Amino acid sequence: xxxxxxxxxxxxxxxxxxxxxxxxxxxxxxxxxxxxxxxxxxxxxxxxxxxxxxxxxxxxxxxxxxxxxxxxxxxxxxxxxxxxxxxxxxxxxxxxxxxxxxxxxxxxxxxxxxxxxxxxxxxxxxxxxxxxxxxxxxxxxxxxxxxxxxxxxxxxxxxxxxxxxxxxxxxxxxxxxxxxxxxxxxxxxxxxxxxxxxxxxxxxxxxxxxxxxxxxxxxxxxxxxxxxxxxxxxxxxxxxxxxxxxxxxxxxxxxxxxxxxxxxxxxxxxxxxxxxxxxxxxxxxxxxxxxxxxxxxxxxxxxxxxxxxxxxxxxxxxxxxxxxxxxxxxxxxxxxxxxxxxxxxxxxx
Amino acid sequence: xxxxxxxxxxxxxxxxxxxxxxxxxxxxxxxxxxxxxxxxxxxxxxxxxxxxxxxxxxxxxxxxxxxxxxxxxxxxxxxxxxxxxxxxxxxxxxxxxxxxxxxxxxxxxxxxxxxxxxxxxxxxxxxxxxxxxxxxxxxxxxxxxxxxxxxxxxxxxxxxxxxxxxxxxxxxxxxxxxxxxxxxxxxxxxxxxxxxxxxxxxxxxxxxxxxxxxxxxxxxxxxxxxxxxxxxxxxxxxxxxxxxxxxxxxxxxxxxxxxxxxxxxxxxxxxxxxxxxxxxxxxxxxxxxxxxxxxxxxxxxxxxxxxxxxxxxxxxxxxxxxxxxxxxxxxxxxxxxxxxxxxxxxxxx
Numbered sequence: 001x002x003x004x005x006x007x008x009x010x011x012x013x014x015x016x017x018x019x020x021x022x023x024x025x026x027x028x029x030x031x032x033x034x035x036x037x038x039x040x041x042x043x044x045x046x047x048x049x050x051x052x053x054x055x056x057x058x059x060x061x062x063x064x065x066x067x068x069x070x071x072x073x074x075x076x077x078x079x080x081x082x083x084x085x086x087x088x089x090x091x092x093x094x095x096x097x098x099x100x101x102x103x104x105x106x107x108x109x110x111x112x113x114x115x116x117x118x119x120x121x122x123x124x125x126x127x128x129x130x131x132x133x134x135x136x137x138x139x140x141x142x143x144x145x146x147x148x149x150x151x152x153x154x155x156x157x158x159x160x161x162x163x164x165x166x167x168x169x170x171x172x173x174x175x176x177x178x179x180x181x182x183x184x185x186x187x188x189x190x191x192x193x194x195x196x197x198x199x200x201x202x203x204x205x206x207x208x209x210x211x212x213x214x215x216x217x218x219x220x221x222x223x224x225x226x227x228x229x230x231x232x233x234x235x236x237x238x239x240x241x242x243x244x245x246x247x248x249x250x251x252x253x254x255x256x257x258x259x260x261x262x263x264x265x266x267x268x269x270x271x272x273x274x275x276x277x278x279x280x281x282x283x284x285x286x287x288x289x290x291x292x293x294x295x296x297x298x299x300x301x302x303x304x305x306x307x308x309x310x311x312x313x314x315x316x317x318x319x320x321x322x323x324x325x326x327x328x329x330x331x332x333x334x335x336x337x338x339x340x341x342x343x344x345x346x347x348x349x
Numbered sequence: 350x351x352x353x354x355x356x357x358x359x360x361x362x363x364x365x366x367x368x369x370x371x372x373x374x375x376x377x378x379x380x381x382x383x384x385x386x387x388x389x390x391x392x393x394x395x396x397x398x399x400x401x402x403x404x405x406x407x408x409x410x411x412x413x414x415x416x417x418x419x420x421x422x423x424x425x426x427x428x429x430x431x432x433x434x435x436x437x438x439x440x441x442x443x444x445x446x447x448x449x450x451x452x453x454x455x456x457x458x459x460x461x462x463x464x465x466x467x468x469x470x471x472x473x474x475x476x477x478x479x480x481x482x483x484x485x486x487x488x489x490x491x492x493x494x495x496x497x498x499x500x501x502x503x504x505x506x507x508x509x510x511x512x513x514x515x516x517x518x519x520x521x522x523x524x525x526x527x528x529x530x531x532x533x534x535x536x537x538x539x540x541x542x543x544x545x546x547x548x549x550x551x552x553x554x555x556x557x558x559x560x561x562x563x564x565x566x567x568x569x570x571x572x573x574x575x576x577x578x579x580x581x582x583x584x585x586x587x588x589x590x591x592x593x594x595x596x597x598x599x600x601x602x603x604x605x606x607x608x609x610x611x612x613x614x615x616x617x618x619x620x621x622x623x624x625x626x627x628x629x630x631x632x633x634x635x636x637x638x639x640x641x642x643x644x645x646x647x648x649x650x651x652x653x654x655x656x657x658x659x660x661x662x663x664x665x666x667x668x669x670x671x672x673x674x675x676x677x678x679x680x681x682x683x684x685x686x687x688x689x690x691x692x693x694x695x696x697x698x
């Protein structure tokens with residue numbers, strides 16, 4: 001008789017059109033058959049999940065929309081996201097038991113992973129043993145690569161630029177700021193709390209930072225921090241901050257539209273009123289997805305790894321312990337509860 | 350005694366923050382001294398103005414704002430704009446009596462023009478005698494060059510693109526559509542009346558066109574004309590059309606933000622709600638001014654002149670006869686009263 005093992009899972013309950021709540025997910029004890037073996041002939045491999053990533057884009061997969069760039073979650077199935085996992089058994093000649101991998105996996109203890117379900121370069125064997133494993137979900141993963149692509153490919157970062165980053169202590173923002181500083185830029189971050197602002201200034205090397213919630217007039221705040229105007233706005237939030245930034249861009253300014261976390265849960269998103277500045281200031285405003293630039297991933301990876309090993313880059317994580325805390329960790333992203341990149345620690349290797 | 354000549358002028362009365370009205374300008378009989386001579390040592394030349402250009406950007410110069418890319422008009426002085434003029438007398442060795450020039454001039458019968466008050470390449474001697482003079486204000490002038498720069502430099506026009514143009518029968522729009530057609534694109538224009546739509550389809554070679562005012566649902570209209578989506582939106586209007594276009598862009602789409610005529614006179618411009626599409630569709634949205642690309646002007650001029658002489662391009666003008674009709678002609682731009690490029694015929698050479 002086939003051996004069944006318990007497999008705790010975080011199940012996606014059903015589509016929503018509002019901010020995610022913990023009750024949109026359910027912790028369930030499922031089971032996994034086959035004695036933790038990858039089915040022969042499947043070409044798949046079975047992993048034990050070690051840590052999982054909470055990313056704002058996942059909220060889009062909770063909407064019943066086929067129009068998005070990524071298909072929605074399947075109700076009744078585990079949440080899907082980036083994770084670092086250890087191969088337990090494999091029917092794929094490229095992966096062997098004991099290998100550590102980062103790639104798309106399920107929010108559960110064990111997952112069966114198929115190489116063919118992953119984007120090119122998105123499933124990677126982890127060869128570095130002197131970097132925290134969870135960094136492959138942040139600093140060295142999709143969020144870090146998003147910062148790199150946004151600055152270099154979208155914003156044409158150059159020495160001396162003045163740079164504004166919103167959600168600056170988040171998974172993407174903290175690397176945006178540090179990379180820009182390493183390129184000789186003046187960098188100011190906005191964040192949602194004093195604690196985050198202190199972090200930006202004392203640990204992450206930002207020139208300055210402010211709590212957007214404490215600014216009654218964001219336009220005035222930006223004029224204070226950027227008396228000469230903003231060359232680059234790395235926009236992780238949309239909404240009021242984008243509108244205020246538009247008023248303060250320099251001629252030839254660039255805006256990377258990376259996330260609109262302030263607008264994610266609104267069915268009628270807030271209007272942006274100051275786009276006429278695009279003309280008078282000749283601003284280039286561009287949305288992007290890191291997945292369109294995967295050919296640059298190795299370049300990014302090696303450069304940022306080097307900076308990290310040289311002690312030139314710091315990365316702050318907010319680690320939730322245990323799969324049972326995954327729903328709360330995910331929901332917390334949308335109220336800014338996390339300080340730094342939100343990950344979930346599921347198991348030790 | 351110095352000979353004084355009458356010089357009828359259209360005077361700018363004072364700054365406004367709303368749509369322009371005829372009463373914001375005043376026809377006045379001024380005078381010009383010196384016997385229609387350029388003052389010796391002035392380096393200037395005296396011209397007789399033949400035709401003047403009405404352009405929407407001029408509305409920005411009626412606002413008391415030094416923050417704009419171009420200084421405001423001077424109250425009590427004539428309106429300033431592009432014109433075609435004939436040199437009467439000259440203290441500038443580069444210009445001789447009888448020369449025809451296009452460049453910045455005043456809304457008056459005679460103007461004293463200084464080369465040094467003009468942008469490079471903006472003051473040009475007219476050498477072509479087989480093209481209507483007023484075309485140097487439209488097809489072969491700033492509006493035509495705006496179409497060229499927007500399509501090639503901003504939107505990276507390529508064969509097979511699907512192209513939406515708003516204000517499509519206007520000074521810029523009609524050339525956008527025709528250039529895109531000459532590059533093998535599918536082109537649809539929006540305009541404000543049946544007459545304009547007929548013009549676009551029957552004379553200007555657009556694949557299709559529609560009256561935006563007759564569409565209760567612009568999103569639905571765009572889905573009808575662009576079932577596969579829009580690659581390029583050449584935006585001359587902003588507002589609702591921009592919002593609807595954002596919903597219908599293809600992945601990798603490009604939006605040239607060229608004018609926001611629908612928003613010019615609003616102190617609190619309308620909000621744009623669909624910018625989240627910039628991310629999911631990886632859209633590049635860029636404002637621009639033709640004056641940043643003047644090094645390309647000769648390239649544009651020769652190419653469009655060739656197309657015109659080959660009969661491949663048509664240009665529709667709306668000509669107001671006489672300086673006294675200039676205020677009404679200008680004001681009409683903002684309600685879309687003009688059909689084609691609005692010019693004012695002041696005098697024959």
